[in-house]
């Protein structure tokens with residue numbers, strides 16, 4: 001049983017928004033948009049965030065809040081009380097397996113996420129050093145240097161996982177709530193400032209057209225599966241992290257408004273990031289693609305900000321990278337927390353021991369993606385470099401499948417009265433009417449879309 005409950009409503013909102021808003025919006029969103037021709041990805045993404053993402057976020061929070069446990073324990077208990085085929089479920093432990101997969105997903109994701117956090121640390125260190133005149137930074141050069149230095153990446157990944165594990169062993173709440181209170185507003189302000197700078201570039205109107213005017217014939221089934229995977233990633237669905245937050249919720253906290261604001265803010269911020277990155281990408285003659293895109297584009301934007309005789313672009317760079325790092329750290333803490341709380345709840349580990357164990361496992365796995373652009377650069381899995389393969393496998397396959405399992409478990413297995421109590425907010429009568437819509441979405445719409453995505457994925461593998 002979890003004892004903590006978020007001390008203030010403001011703190012809780014911040015933590016949940018911060019756990020969603022991070023590298024998914026700043027690092028991943030731009031490169032998947034680019035790989036899928038701009039608006040052909042962006043428009044379905046906005047719809048999916050609302051129609052699939054929002055109901056799934058609500059579902060995971062309800063699961064955690066109902067059983068006050070991490071995802072495996074919650075699904076185990078749900079099996080025991082299940083309304084649907086209880087005997088069969090008990091024998092096969094199907095839902096428990098879904099929970100286990102959520103845990104595996106969180107560890108795999110943390111492993112390559114930590115590599116990218118290591119890149120952020122490297123850029124942050126170099127920018128900070130250049131503010132003090134220790135080194136001269138040139139953005140694209142930094143990226144090239146880092147790509148060839150595999151062992152530096154391994155070292156930085158280790159540092160990041162160590163920081164994450166220490167934060168988790170000290171307890172989720174104290175660790176993040178305080179720093180996020182002042183950090184998120186500052187981060188959002190910096191992003192808005194940079195969006196304005198970027199929109200002053202000559203290619204801004206091309207970028208806006210690229211992001212918001214889709215050519216519907218460009219939307220392929222492959223795009224839709226990437227959209228679904230990215231919605232899960234950016235909203236932290238399918239790893240049990242949101243269930244852990246739900247389990248720490250106070251009795252009187254309402255699920256629906258908090259989920260709504262999380263999805264709306266996260267999506268709005270992704271669109272801002274698009275407006276920040278793409279005018280620049282359009283202005284440049286050459287630019288990086290894939291996971292390097294953000295690291296190539298952002299420094300060029302910082303360089304655009306010049307104050308009189310003083311390199312304030314570098315200072316902005318340091319502030320921005322620091323905010324990004326702390327937001328990514330908050331996400332990493334959420335990811336590690338998912339498997340740590342399972343060990344604590346169900347296997348009676350102490351928190352520090354569980355954090356050590358899971359941190360080690362994540363680091364062991366992370367060595368592969370950390371070396372993917374250097375020592376292991378010739379190794380390709382399904383024609384992809386190792387880091388890209390990790391990302392594609394976790395995001396496009398595992399997360400949607402776990403989300404599907406959780407949607408079915410809660411949608412069909414949990415008692416309607418129990419769900420209603422958690423869903424309906426007495427102060428907001430419209431939630432009474434919305435309950436039926438939510439239930440319909442998680443019982444029918446979400447499963448159909450995800451099954452479609454899975455079929456397209458399987459088809460893609462065989463076609464290759």
Ligand code: PHE
Pocket residue numbers: 019020021022023024025233234235236237239241331332334335
């Ligand atoms: N949603 C986070 C991001 O956008 C990633 C994440 C996934 C964090 C799952 C926690 C759990 O970066």
